[in-house]
Every structure is written in C-alpha cells, then in structure tokens.
Amino acid sequence: MANIREIQSRINSVKDTMKITNAMYMISSSKMTHAKKKLADTEPYFYGLQGEISRILRHLPDLHHGYFSAREKIPEGERKIGSIVITADKGLAGAYNHNIVKLEEEILARPGIHKLFIVGELGRHYFAKRDVQIDTNFQYTVQNPTMHRARDIAAVLLEQFRERELDEIYIVYTRMENSVQAEAEVMKLLPLERSSFNEMKMPLNMHREAIALYPSAEAVMDSIIPNYVTGIVYGALVEAYASEHNARMMAMKSATDSAKSLIHDLSVIYNRARQAAITQEITEVCSGARAQQK
Secondary structure: HHHHHHHHHHHHHHHHHHHHHHHHHHHHHHHOOOOOOHHHHHHHHHHHHHHHHHOOOOOOOOOOOHHHHHOOOOOOOOOOOOEEEOOOOOOOOOOHHHHHHHHHHHHHHOOEEEEEEEOHHHHHHHHHHOOOOOOEEEEEOOOOOOHHHHHHHHHHHHHHHOOOOEEEEEEEEEEEOOEEEEEEEEEEEEEOHHHOOOOOOOOOOOOOOOOOOOOHHHHHHHHHHHHHHHHHHHHHHHHHHHHHHHHHHHHHHHHHHHHHHHHHHHHHHHHHHHHHHHHHHHHHHHHHHHHHOO
C-alpha cells in the first residue's frame, strides 16, 4: 500500500504542476495579444517617418548627414561597436534567451571595441558572470515596453553616436515571424543606410512633388531621425516582448502535454499496483478461509 500512496502522491504533484504551466500559458497568451496590438497601433506613425526620410533623400540625393556617416576611415580594429541586447527578465521560455546570447557572442568576437547595452536581467547576469563590461543596464523595460523607455534608450545611443563614442550600433532581439515561429536577429541601428530608404521608389513618369524644408534640410533630419530611431527601438522592444511570451506559451504547452502524458503513465502504474494489492488481499482471504475450513 505504501507504493500505491507514493504513486498517488506523485500523480497529485504532477497535476499541481500542470495547473501552473497551464495558467502561465494563458497569461502569456493574453500578454502577447496585447503587445501585438500595441505594435500595430504605433507602426503607421513610424512608417510615415520612414516615408518622409525617403522623400527628403529622393529630392536631395547629395544630402550628407551625420547619422548616415559610415566613418570608413576608422580602422576595423579601432571601431567602437555598441549592441543593445534584449533578453527576458526570467526563464521558462525555451531557447529564447539562449538564441539572443549566442548572436551577441558572435558580435563580440568581431574586431573592434565593444559596448553592451543590456535590456533584461538574464542577459545582464549572463554577461556579468563572464566579466563582459556592461555600459548601461536598462532595468524594468522588458516587461513594460513603453515609448518613454524606448526614447530614453534611443537618447543614450544617439548621444554616444554623435559624440563619436560609438561608430556602429546594433540591436539584438527576437522578431516574431508568426504565431508559432520567432527568429533571433541582429539589426543595424546606426549609421543609417540610404539603401534601406530606397524601397519607396516612385515611377519615372510620376510627378515628383516640390517640398520646402525649413529652416534647412539638416535641421529637419535632426528632428525626424531621432524619432525614427526611437520607433525602431520601440518596435524591437515590443517584438521581443511578444516573442518572449510566444516562446513561453510554446514551452508551457509542451510542459502541460508532458504532464498529461506522465499522469496517464502513472495512472496505469497506479491501477496495476492497486489491482495487485487487491489480488493479494483476495488471495490471503481465500487462504485464510481454506485454513479455517480444515
């Protein structure tokens, strides 16, 4: 009977765990839906900014601006490279954090002087244990990606780029392809590349509208580009947030399915042990009855 009680206790323990994993699945599902809605509501504004930058560059093809400066004269080994690494604050999300860390380690292996800007506690713990110097740790951002926090991050990066403390800036984050697939990727944030704004080309026979830039084209770009960069950072934060909860949903679903399978196997073992105990009791009763008859 002790063996039966042990199996029953284990079944109850697995059932309790399954309740937790199922609840976490539902919570992550709700948060992911909310994050995707936030991104969809703000994307048109930043696509509009991208269109305006493309429009200015189309009208002024000879325009040179500091945010487009690739600084080719700086040797490869002396280039200052900054990386915004967006991980989660907690685990239980499958390979989500591992994939981000792996991409950042590839960047750190490149020649140059590297600076890390960490968003997420797991990323901070990982690189701190490996004695990698962290320039800035943006706390409390992963679980609440807001425009205000994206603007704070963008302000730090833009200032360091303008002051030539950084020559290249990358964002390492996870982009959600669809409801079942997300890909960790590296996106170049600065310097901006003209080729990324050439997608919105107009046909040759279409009227090219005249525009007036006041007080100057440089001043207009100085105003638009920081907002555009803020939008990219915000989009990456929300994409990473949605991808994290999508990964956690998949992990919790897998854990719940495993728990169900384990409960089924334990139930079979429990029934066999219970049947064996009942059979043994019947055998003992029959043996006692025969002995009594004799």
